[in-house]
Amino acid sequence: MTTEVKEKPEKTETKRPSKLRRFLYGLSWAAIWPIVIVVPSFVAMLVILAQVLTSLAKNPELGSAVTNTDGIFYLELYFFVFVTVLVLVLFLVKWLLRTRKHLFFRSGAKVLGVYIWVGIFATGLTMAFITKNPDAIKPPVTRDEHLVAVLQEVGGKTDLIENVSIQYANSFEGNFANDNTRGTYVPFTDSDGNFSYGTINVKSGLDAQTEKGVVAHEYLHHIWEAQLDDTTLHDLTSQLMTLYGKDTWMQSRTDFYSDTNYLLPTELFAFYCTEVGDSHLSQYVIDTCNKYINRSVLVFTRP
Numbered sequence: 001m002t003t004e005v006k007e008k009p010e011k012t013e014t015k016r017p018s019k020l021r022r023f024l025y026g027l028s029w030a031a032i033w034p035i036v037i038v039v040p041s042f043v044a045m046l047v048i049l050a051q052v053l054t055s056l057a058k059n060p061e062l063g064s065a066v067t068n069t070d071g072i073f074y075l076e077l078y079f080f081v082f083v084t085v086l087v088l089v090l091f092l093v094k095w096l097l098r099t100r101k102h103l104f105f106r107s108g109a110k111v112l113g114v115y116i117w118v119g120i121f122a123t124g125l126t127m128a129f130i131t132k133n134p135d136a137i138k139p140p141v142t143r144d145e146h147l148v149a150v151l152q153e154v155g156g157k158t159d160l161i162e163n164v165s166i167q168y169a170n171s172f173e174g175n176f177a178n179d180n181t182r183g184t185y186v187p188f189t190d191s192d193g194n195f196s197y198g199t200i201n202v203k204s205g206l207d208a209q210t211e212k213g214v215v216a217h218e219y220l221h222h223i224w225e226a227q228l229d230d231t232t233l234h235d236l237t238s239q240l241m242t243l244y245g246k247d248t249w250m251q252s253r254t255d256f257y258s259d260t261n262y263l264l265p266t267e268l269f270a271f272y273c274t275e276v277g278d279s280h281l282s283q284y285v286i287d288t289c290n291k292y293i294n295r296s297v298l299v300f301t302r303p
């Protein structure tokens with residue numbers, strides 16, 4: 001009689017661990033999936049995105065076409081395609097696990113199902129966030145150490161090139177595909193028209209002195225784009241235009257630009273500050289140049 005009573009709880013005890021086991025299996029899958037799938041796929045998504053954005057920043061024509069209003073559309077399209085492919089792969093994995101005999105794998109399929117739906121929901125939220133805050137998207141900043149050293153040598157300050165990549169380029173594309181192109185500066189503006197991020201490219205293989213001039217030139221484009229206030233821009237523009245108007249040397253120096261409609265006040269600023277001696281400049285222009293670069297380390301093409 002007493003043995004019968006004892007036997008009963010023993011039987012139920014053999015069933016109980018399956019519930020506990022299920023729970024433990026579920027718990028371990030809850031920890032396994034993020035490590036195996038969620039984290040790597042998130043990193044892969046960011047790496048692909050960063051590479052696309054960096055290549056766009058290097059290719060100004062394509063970049064400006066994509067980073068405007070269409071940019072967000074393309075970005076969301078990318079997210080959508082990426083997540084769709086990922087979800088399809090994960091559903092296949094889930095199906096494979098579900099058909100396994102062992103409870104451990106089947107519980108993995110269940111937990112994965114939960115993660116898939118959480119992921120789809122999180123992607124939706126992210127897309128909504130990007131639509132509302134398009135300016136939050138910036139490519140990673142890449143800087144060549146040697147070029148940063150050159151920049152400091154010519155008096156440039158790294159805290160004035162926040163969100164600016166500075167790197168070497170073997171060749172230039174689009175509007176800059178010209179044998180004489182030794183450097184480029186490409187800025188991108190946010191939806192309010194303010195500077196968001198930019199890239200300075202310097203042709204590789206230049207001699208040290210030319211390189212200094214090119215770095216200073218492109219840096220001044222960034223100063224013009226992002227650091228000068230409206231009053232300074234206005235005053236500087238009128239003085240630069242006055243200088244240029246009666247300066248045949250500068251007119252022929254910049255004829256490539258004026259022929260292609262690319263001669264903007266920012267070019268005059270960069271050229272006058274880096275290539276022309278004090279005697280040909282107005283005091284205001286000299287002072288503004290000296291505020292941002294050290295002209296004494298440059299060799300002027302027109303001393």
Ligand SMILES: [Zn+2]
Nearest residue numbers: 217221267270
């Ligand atoms: Zn320029």
